[in-house]
Amino acid sequence: KWAKTHYKVLDEASHLSLIELLLETGRTHQIRVHMSHIGHPVVGDEVYNGKKRAQQFSNISLRHLIRDMPRFALHARELGFTHPIINKRLQFVSPWPENLKDLFSLAGFTYSFEDKDPT
Numbered sequence: 001k002w003a004k005t006h007y008k009v010l011d012e013a014s015h016l017s018l019i020e021l022l023l024e025t026g027r028t029h030q031i032r033v034h035m036s037h038i039g040h041p042v043v044g045d046e047v048y049n050g051k052k053r054a055q056q057f058s059n060i061s062l063r064h065l066i067r068d069m070p071r072f073a074l075h076a077r078e079l080g081f082t083h084p085i086i087n088k089r090l091q092f093v094s095p096w097p098e099n100l101k102d103l104f105s106l107a108g109f110t111y112s113f114e115d116k117d118p119t
Contacts, residue, residue: 003027005034013108014059016043031074043103044072062106073100 004024011018017040021031029048035041036048043050044066050073054066066073080091096104104111 001027003030003034005030007035011109011111013110014062014106015057016107016109018104018109018111032072042072042074044069045074046072059106062103065103065106069099069103071097071099073103075100 002025006022006024008020009017010020019035019040023030027033032042032045032048036045036050041048041050041053043054045051051066054063057063057066075097076094077096078091078093080089082089
């Protein structure tokens with residue numbers, strides 16, 4: 001099925017990229033499939049080569065952190081939609097999980113991870 005994902009690179013360090021994604025569709029595994037297809041699998045994703053690729057990193061601490069992560073590095077920071085019944089735009093913001101902050105720090109990202117005001 002057709003699917004479309006827009007992406008923007010926010011930061012790059014240690015052979016990793018921090019990206020922002022905007023989905024036009026909502027297919028199963030859409031982000032994981034699209035990112036793997038362009039050669040940038042989601043860190044820690046065993047199904048789409050995110051863990052395998054991380055094994056090649058020269059930073060041993062980073063490799064171990066990725067190996068031991070209980071999840072892959074994908075987080076819905078902001079979600080929004082128009083409610084189908086009340087026709088009101090709803091927006092939700094979720095803080096960055098601590099284990100992803102650890103990954104970002106160890107990778108050397110300089111992007112500001114301060115929580116955004118959802119309004």
